Amino acid sequence: MAPLEPWEKVLVSQDFETSVHGKTDCIDCHGGKQAAEKDAAHAGLVADPSADSKACASCHKDISASAATSLHSSLNGYWTALNTRSVPENHPKLEEAFNNHCASCHTTCGDCHISQPNSVGGGLLSGHVFEKTPPMTRTCTACHGSRVGAEYLGKHEEIPGDVHFREARMNCVACHKGVDLHATPADANAHRYAGAEAPACVNCHPQVGASGDTVPQHALHKDKLSCQVCHAVEYTSCDGCHVSVSDKSGAPIYKTEGDYLTFYIGLNPLQSEARPYKYVPVRHVPVASTSFEFYGANLLPNFNKAPTWVYATPHNIQRSTPQNSACTNCHGNAKLFLTADKVKAEELEANQPVIVPNPPPAVPGN
Numbered sequence: 306m307a308p309l310e311p312w313e314k315v316l317v318s319q320d321f322e323t324s325v326h327g328k329t330d331c332i333d334c335h336g337g338k339q340a341a342e343k344d345a346a347h348a349g350l351v352a353d354p355s356a357d358s359k360a361c362a363s364c365h366k367d368i369s370a371s372a373a374t375s376l377h378s379s380l381n382g383y384w385t386a387l388n389t390r391s392v393p394e395n396h397p398k399l400e401e402a403f404n405n406h407c408a409s410c411h412t413t414c415g416d417c418h419i420s421q422p423n424s425v426g427g428g429l430l431s432g433h434v435f436e437k438t439p440p441m442t443r444t445c446t447a448c449h450g451s452r453v454g455a456e457y458l459g460k461h462e463e464i465p466g467d468v469h470f471r472e473a474r475m476n477c478v479a480c481h482k483g484v485d486l487h488a489t490p491a492d493a494n495a496h497r498y499a500g501a502e503a504p505a506c507v508n509c510h511p512q513v514g515a516s517g518d519t520v521p522q523h524a525l526h527k528d529k530l531s532c533q534v535c536h537a538v539e540y541t542s543c544d545g546c547h548v549s550v551s552d553k554s555g556a557p558i559y560k561t562e563g564d565y566l567t568f569y570i571g572l573n574p575l576q577s578e579a580r581p582y583k584y585v586p587v588r589h590v591p592v593a594s595t596s597f598e599f600y601g602a603n604l605l606p607n608f609n610k611a612p613t614w615v616y617a618t619p620h621n622i623q624r625s626t627p628q629n630s631a632c633t634n635c636h637g638n639a640k641l642f643l644t645a646d647k648v649k650a651e652e653l654e655a656n657q658p659v660i661v662p663n664p665p666p667a668v669p670g671n
Contacts (some may be wrong), residue, residue, distance in 0.1 A: 309421075309428040318432025326435050334360040355414035369414070371488035377412040379489075382496035386592070390605040398601045405557040406548045410448065417486075422447045438478055445477040451564075452541045452588075456621040461566065464539055467621050480504040498616050501579040506532045522629070531573075531585040535629040537619035539566040540586070545593025548600075561591045568628075570635075571643040571659035575616050587643055587659050588617040594651070609655040614643055637667030 321327040332338060334354040340346040354360035362369035376382055387399055409423065416422055417439040420429050425447040430436055439445060446454030457477075459466025469475040478486075485503055493500030512518055514527035526535070544562035551558050571587035573580065594608040628634045628641060635641055642664040648656050 309426060314426075314428030316429065316432045318434065320431070321433040324434055327433075333363075353413055353415055355416075355419075361414045365414075368487050372414065374494075375487060375489045376494075376497055377486065379494075380407065380411055381494055383407050383410075385495045386611060387605075389611045390592075390607050392606055395601070395604045395606075398604055399597060402548060402597050402600045402604075405550065406559055412448070416448075417444050424448060438476070441476045441478075453620045456540050456619055459621075461539070461541075464566075464621065465623065468623055480509075498575050498580070498618075528581045529583050531580070531582045531618075533586050533617070533619055533622070534570055534582075534584055536622050536624070536626060537568070537586055538621050538623055538626050539568045540588060540617065540619035540621060541565070542567045542589035543591035544589065546591035546596055547593070548597060550599070562593070564591075568641070569614070569643040569647065570641055570661070571614055572661055573616065574612055574658040580616075584661075586617045586619055587612075587614040588619075589614050612656045612659045613652050614648065614656050614659050632668045636665045639664045 334351075336349045336351040336354075337347050338345070338349070351360075359369075372378055383403065387403070391399055412422075418430075418435050418437070419433065421427055421443050425443070430440060430443060442454075442458075446458065455461055456464075457467045457470050459471065465471060469479070481504060490500050490503075493503075507513060513520075513532075514523040518524060522535070541564055543564040546559055546561045548557065548559045550556070567588065569587055570584050573582045573585045576582070590613060592613060594605050597604045642661040643656075643659060644664065645653060645660050645662075648660060653660075
């Protein structure tokens with residue numbers, strides 16, 4: 306996607322002026338005051354009125370209320386991980402790091418419905434026209450691009466895009482409905498995999514594992530394997546991220562040790578009634594015990610309290626995959642499983658909940 310010209314970023318088009326939102330005075334959302342002089346008119350201007358959702362709440366009360374506590378807004382998933390690995394006395398330094406490096410992922414209403422995320426240069430989507438359905442590649446995958454976007458759109462060489470996109474050009478919101486994006490159930494407030502699966506594959510594929518299913522493996526493996534174990538292909542893993550502040554510019558910077566494609570099946574570290582699977586795909590997340598050492602020594606003293614190989618739901622679903630083409634491609638094939646020899650020595654303790662000590666043996670007669 307080509308970057309926008311400067312004038313395109315701020316253009317308020319005629320289409321906006323005739324829209325529902327365009328019939329509202331600018332100062333009702335942006336503040337400032339009616340004045341002939343530019344400086345006077347812009348005094349007290351609020352660049353992003355949706356940052357605290359008050360402007361949106363005047364017309365969208367219920368959505369604004371739930372969005373304010375959603376994971377997109379609260380970023381609780383980050384703090385769930387940090388709280389697990391740290392201790393309370395380290396929180397002030399971690400809050401500083403969080404505000405410098407993590408808080409930019411906070412999403413306002415405007416980031417989805419009015420403008421592009423700053424990560425791709427910012428600027429209005431359509432001359433300030435409000436987009437009811439966010440354009441996928443300019444909003445959703447602009448933020449979730451390095452993993453989800455690249456997987457879903459098929460940007461990894463020789464790895465096809467997700468069948469839902471490749472065959473049906475399905476947008477993210479085809480599965481991730483507005484109610485899921487605007488709100489987070491109380492039981493899922495800790496992180497995106499807490500609580501019930503939403504969306505779940507069976508929402509659209511209820512026949513899988515049900516009476517009359519013509520694929521016997523579905524019934525055999527139902528509740529033992531997540532769907533992605535059989536129907537995903539290679540996806541991105543990343544090694545440790547280290548954050549700091551540039552001496553030259555004073556801007557926050559980060560650097561990961563590297564990223565690479567993997568497909569490993571691990572034990573389900575989040576096993577519950579909602580997610581009963583024994584096995585799930587796992588990917589390495591970009592965290593190391595020294596990720597925040599720029600802000601202080603030993604800020605993650607409980608680093609081993611959480612795995613670095615975590616529950617994953619790759620967005621590159623295929624009907625046919627290398628692992629589902631034959632029983633022997635999983636059973637008796639230790640290469641496909643996250644065994645201890647594939648984990649860094651310094652991360653072995655952290656990953657005990659996901660390491661597979663004994664991969665499933667070969668099926669007799671195969």
